[in-house]
Amino acid sequence: MILLIIIGMSLVTMLPRMIPAFIVDKLQFRDWVNRWLNAIPYAALGALIFPGIMTVRPDQPHIGLLGGLVAIVLAFLGVNIILVVMAAIATVYVLT
Amino acid sequence: MAKAASRNNTSSIQMIQKGLACGFPIMVGYLPIAITYGVLAKQSGMSVSELTLMSVMVFAGASQFMGANMIAVGTGTIEIIIATFVLNFRHFVMSLSFMNRLRGIDLKWKLPLSMGLTDETFAVASLHTKEAKMEKGAWFYTVIILAAYLSWVIGSFIGGMLGEIIPDKLSQSMGIALYAMFIGLLIPSVKKELKVGGIAIIAMLIHALCVQVGMSTGWAIVLGTILGGMSGIVLLRGEET
Numbered sequence: 318m319i320l321l322i323i324i325g326m327s328l329v330t331m332l333p334r335m336i337p338a339f340i341v342d343k344l345q346f347r348d349w350v351n352r353w354l355n356a357i358p359y360a361a362l363g364a365l366i367f368p369g370i371m372t373v374r375p376d377q378p379h380i381g382l383l384g385g386l387v388a389i390v391l392a393f394l395g396v397n398i399i400l401v402v403m404a405a406i407a408t409v410y411v412l413t
Numbered sequence: 414m415a416k417a418a419s420r421n422n423t424s425s426i427q428m429i430q431k432g433l434a435c436g437f438p439i440m441v442g443y444l445p446i447a448i449t450y451g452v453l454a455k456q457s458g459m460s461v462s463e464l465t466l467m468s469v470m471v472f473a474g475a476s477q478f479m480g481a482n483m484i485a486v487g488t489g490t491i492e493i494i495i496a497t498f499v500l501n502f503r504h505f506v507m508s509l510s511f512m513n514r515l516r517g518i519d520l521k522w523k524l525p526l527s528m529g530l531t532d533e534t535f536a537v538a539s540l541h542t543k544e545a546k547m548e549k550g551a552w553f554y555t556v557i558i559l560a561a562y563l564s565w566v567i568g569s570f571i572g573g574m575l576g577e578i579i580p581d582k583l584s585q586s587m588g589i590a591l592y593a594m595f596i597g598l599l600i601p602s603v604k605k606e607l608k609v610g611g612i613a614i615i616a617m618l619i620h621a622l623c624v625q626v627g628m629s630t631g632w633a634i635v636l637g638t639i640l641g642g643m644s645g646i647v648l649l650r651g652e653e654t
Contacts, residue, residue: 319463319484325494326480327470331528333498333505337512338520338527346513349646356612356645357510357638358539361503362599363613364620364637365532369630370592374585381589388593392600398438405593410586 373409384408425549432556435541439533439557440564442594443474445587447565450477451572452584457485461573468569472562473531474591476500477569499631506638507535514545515554522551529558533591536598608648616641 346354366385373381384405391401447468454464459481467477476497483493508527515523538557544550603610620637624630 318490319459320466322480322484322490322493323463323467323470325490326467326476326497329494329498330471330473330476330501330504333502334508334527334530335524337505337508338523341509341512341516342520351513352646352649352652353642354510354513355652356609356642356649357506358536359599359602359609359612360616360641360645361507361532361634361638362536362595363616363641364503364634365536366592366595366599366613367617368621368624370589373588373592381592384589385592385596388589388596389600392597393604395601398594398597399441401597402438402442402590402593405589405596406586409589410583413582413586 374413377413380409380412383412424547425552428544428547428549428552429556431544432553433560435537435553436557436560438594438597439537439561442533442590443561443564444568445584446474446590447568448572448575449584449587450474450481451569451574452576453478453572454481454484454569455573455576457481459484459573461570464573465566465570468566471497472529472565473497473501473504474565496631499629502631503532503634503638504530504535506635506642507532507539510642511535511539514539514542515551517546518551522555526551526554526558529562531561533594534558534561536595540598540602606652611648612641612644615644 370381370385371378373384387408388401388405391404392398396404450468451461451464454467454477455461459467464481467480471477471480479500480493480497483496508530511530512523512527515526518526534557538554541553544553547553599610599613603613616637619640620633623633623636628636
């Protein structure tokens with residue numbers, strides 16, 4: 318039964334990922350569509366960061382926000398991304 | 414002839430090294446989360462081989478946590494599959510954007526690359542656009558995705574084998590790791606081009622609004638990404654694309 322669930326989850330995850338590989342070769346996009354698609358990474362990052370970051374500690378949304386703030390400041394200063402991640406983990410660890 | 418071959422070799426080795434350097438943060442970020450998934454999935458009654466197989470075949474963190482949870486509480490198969498589809502549909506939009514960047518690359522590369530697309534591999538890969546136009550550039554993306562994939566699968570297996578060993582407080586603090594990584598990826602782009610920060614903030618607000626009106630997280634991220642990305646049609650006008 319679990320095997321069936323895994324196969325089903327795999328299909329509905331993999332097909333949407335794969336379909337664009339086939340269709341971009343068949344289509345030429347207008348400029349505005351290209352600009353839209355080129356903006357997707359930044360939009361996706363935004364939508365992935367917030368409001369989800371507030372659920373790091375669901376009962377205390379400010380903890381995730383503070384961890385995020387530390388990450389923003391360090392990333393802005395040009396600190397290596399691994400250290401940014403570790404500092405954010407440490408912040409949440411200390412605050413809880 | 415020999416010269417040309419050796420030049421090609423160097424360039425694929427360079428691409429592999431570059432891919433490892435860019436993929437390393439994902440590996441580091443995935444490992445603790447994959448271990449946590451393994452522990453959780455084991456507790457929800459899956460065997461180590463089942464939970465590892467799920468990582469091999471699905472390779473999508475959030476939906477695997479959700480799937481393990483739903484299996485634990487005895488949700489029906491169809492409901493789990495539909496919930497997974499909704500949660501992972503954002504990858505369709507991301508893949509469309511990523512594949513559009515990889516136009517110069519053969520389908521035999523693009524297809525496996527598309528299968529390894531996650532939030533994290535997409536973010537890292539699509540913030541490095543020039544490799545798509547370079548010779549042997551496909552290696553660069555392949556290595557990023559393989560590194561992330563191996564870290565995810567091996568971490569899941571370790572978590573399933575070890576069971577509950579990470580202190581609760583530490584594993585909860587790890588929850589911020591991927592968010593911090595997304596921030597660490599976004600900020601350098603914002604420093605280079607302030608407008609992309611505007612695109613991100615618009616997407617955040619749309620996501621938050623969708624949640625407010627009662628939409629599920631899956632659809633809220635899809636709409637935030639699609640509609641937030643539309644602001645780029647205006648904001649990125651005149652940019653080199």
